[in-house]
Amino acid sequence: MIVNLGPSHPTTHGTLRIIxxxxxxxxxxxxxxxxxxxxxxxxxxxxxSYQQFIPLTDRxxxxxxxxNNVGYTCxxxxxxxxxxxxxxxxxxxxxxxxxxxADHIVCVGVNAVDIGAFTAFLYLFRQRETVYDLFEMAxxxxxxTSFTRIGGLFRDIPEGFVPLCxxxxxxxxxxxxxxxxxxxxxxxxHDRTKGIGAISPExxxxxxxxxxxxxxxxxxxxxxxxxxxxxxxxYDFDIPVGTTGDVFDRYLVRMEEMRQSLRIIRQVLDRxxxxxxxxxxxxxxxxxxxxxxxxxxxxxxxxxxxxxxxEMPVGEVYSATEAANGELGFYIVSDGGKNPYRIRVRxxxxxxxxxxxxxxxxxxxxxxxxxxxxxxIIAGExxx
Amino acid sequence: xxxxxxxxxxxxxxTDRHAFRGDQTIVVAKENLLALVDLLYREGFQLLVxxxxxxxxxxxxxxxxxxxxxxxxxxxxxxxxxxVADGGTVPSLTGHFKTADWFERExxxxxxxxxxxxxxxxxxLTWDDFxxxxxxxxxxxxxxxxxxxxGCTAPYNNGERARD
Numbered sequence: 047m048i049v050n051l052g053p054s055h056p057t058t059h060g061t062l063r064i065i066x067x068x069x070x071x072x073x074x075x076x077x078x079x080x081x082x083x084x085x086x087x088x089x090x091x092x093x094x095s096y097q098q099f100i101p102l103t104d105r106x107x108x109x110x111x112x113x114n115n116v117g118y119t120c121x122x123x124x125x126x127x128x129x130x131x132x133x134x135x136x137x138x139x140x141x142x143x144x145x146x147x148a149d150h151i152v153c154v155g156v157n158a159v160d161i162g163a164f165t166a167f168l169y170l171f172r173q174r175e176t177v178y179d180l181f182e183m184a185x186x187x188x189x190x191t192s193f194t195r196i197g198g199l200f201r202d203i204p205e206g207f208v209p210l211c212x213x214x215x216x217x218x219x220x221x222x223x224x225x226x227x228x229x230x231x232x233x234x235x236h237d238r239t240k241g242i243g244a245i246s247p248e249x250x251x252x253x254x255x256x257x258x259x260x261x262x263x264x265x266x267x268x269x270x271x272x273x274x275x276x277x278x279x280x281y282d283f284d285i286p287v288g289t290t291g292d293v294f295d296r297y298l299v300r301m302e303e304m305r306q307s308l309r310i311i312r313q314v315l316d317r318x319x320x321x322x323x324x325x326x327x328x329x330x331x332x333x334x335x336x337x338x339x340x341x342x343x344x345x346x347x348x349x350x351x352x353x354x355x356x357e358m359p360v361g362e363v364y365s366a367t368e369a370a371n372g373e374l375g376f377y378i379v380s381d382g383g384k385n386p387y388r389i390r391v392r393x394x395x396x397x398x399x400x401x402x403x404x405x406x407x408x409x410x411x412x413x414x415x416x417x418x419x420x421x422x423i424i425a426g427e428x429x430x
Numbered sequence: 431x432x433x434x435x436x437x438x439x440x441x442x443x444x445t446d447r448h449a450f451r452g453d454q455t456i457v458v459a460k461e462n463l464l465a466l467v468d469l470l471y472r473e474g475f476q477l478l479v480x481x482x483x484x485x486x487x488x489x490x491x492x493x494x495x496x497x498x499x500x501x502x503x504x505x506x507x508x509x510x511x512x513x514v515a516d517g518g519t520v521p522s523l524t525g526h527f528k529t530a531d532w533f534e535r536e537x538x539x540x541x542x543x544x545x546x547x548x549x550x551x552x553x554x555l556t557w558d559d560f561x562x563x564x565x566x567x568x569x570x571x572x573x574x575x576x577x578x579x580x581g582c583t584a585p586y587n588n589g590e591r592a593r594d
Contacts, residue, residue: 081555254529400532
């Protein structure tokens with residue numbers, strides 16, 4: 047029998063259809079169909095200036111937009127060969143880790159709902175709201191933040207951000223504890239997650255897994271440690287690793303990663319010092335509005351940056367950051383023009399999801415739902 | 431480091447190379463791609479991070495196939511580029527890397543490059559009758575009317591919009 051799982055089914059997490067060939071409840075074949083959004087993000091990127099592409103990166107993974115902003119601007123800064131000020135680096139780390147927590151909250155919480163555990167979702171989502179309050183304070187937006195700029199940030203974090211963030215650190219830790227008490231030793235949770243979607247480390251690498259799914263399979267690959275950026279090498283944190291790569295291990299890895307992110311945020315708050323949040327280069331960073339309105343040079347620089355764009359070197363770079371789902375890469379080819387000649391987004395979700403059929407073959411439909419949620423399926427990352 | 435190994439074990443395979451902002455790039459002919467992949471796999475480049483293409487319509491070899499590899503042990507990255515002519519094919523890497531399956535289908539879908547030996551060379555993101563290949567430089571940005579296909583007075587023809 048053929049059954050369509052999605053695209054409107056709540057467990058398919060967005061516009062995704064999976065065509066299941068079944069023998070009773072057992073899955074013989076799973077054929078995914080994505081591309082319902084088809085926003086043409088890479089095509090658009092070739093026709094927008096480097097700055098204008100930032101809001102499109104929000105839409106790549108709508109659960110952790112800010113990490114996509116950070117990943118993209120890091121790639122352009124690599125192309126330019128510039129380093130941003132220390133405070134900007136620290137704030138990028140701060141908001142990235144907040145976004146990682148928010149993303150993991152969605153993944154773990156919604157996966158639990160898919161499997162039938164509703165309370166854990168409510169406990170965790172309370173903290174996600176606080177993260178979005180913090181993003182609103184910093185970026186003026188809750189979901190599509192567009193917080194970074196090439197050479198720094200849209201603006202500095204405002205007054206009131208740090209006290210709320212400190213309160214969040216305490217409350218979020220308590221919520222993670224609560225969630226673990228509900229799920230980690232729950233026999234029903236074990237029955238639904240243990241041994242489901244298990245994958246060997248060799249297969250995980252061969253399928254191109256990165257992020258929590260790869261680490262759950264036992265491969266301790268994390269770009270924050272392996273190829274540090276934004277000063278991650280100066281923070282003290284651990285990389286949780288699983289053994290079987292099943293749904294349960296992916297859950298455990300994400301829970302521990304939330305704790306480690308809280309650890310990193312605490313260190314950022316301890317070392318945050320005043321300073322600029324943009325590079326001191328008028329040919330890259332937009333001047334403040336105050337200067338645009340009062341100084342002729344700033345007005346000219348503003349005009350030149352908006353109308354003509356930055357002077358980009360000719361070359362190609364691949365820059366990767368450790369996003370919530372894994373390696374988020376941006377491959378940019380520049381021909382020296384105002385727009386990128388080619389911009390390629392390497393989303394973590396696509397390679398992970400390409401193994402979906404292998405993961406669910408021979409399982410029950412209910413297991414397919416558990417596996418799908420544990421992969422943290424983000425339709426925006428699957429689409430182009 | 432790896433480039434010296436490639437030079438020693440596959441002499442003449444690398445036709446061009448450059449380094450920019452710390453990224454190592456080598457260019458190989460498609461005839462040498464599978465031998466190179468065998469070598470890379472043995473040398474520890476077992477994570478095929480990404481496969482994509484770049485369209486250069488004015489060049490004789492119109493497309494650059496671009497592969498990004500990562501060595502998990504040494505954390506060394508390598509970019510391999512393979513020039514391909516319009517209508518030409520490239521050997522599929524699905525025999526070595528399972529992840530190549532969808533990446534190659536995506537390249538076929540959006541650029542129209544075919545892969546020899548791919549087990550399921552179907553479009554990945556767009557529907558089967560989608561006209562043209564959206565990431566080619568001559569495909570219009572506005573997309574025109576993609577639902578206007580057969581019998582339409584102004585259809586696409588291989589990515590180019592017919593003039594009235």
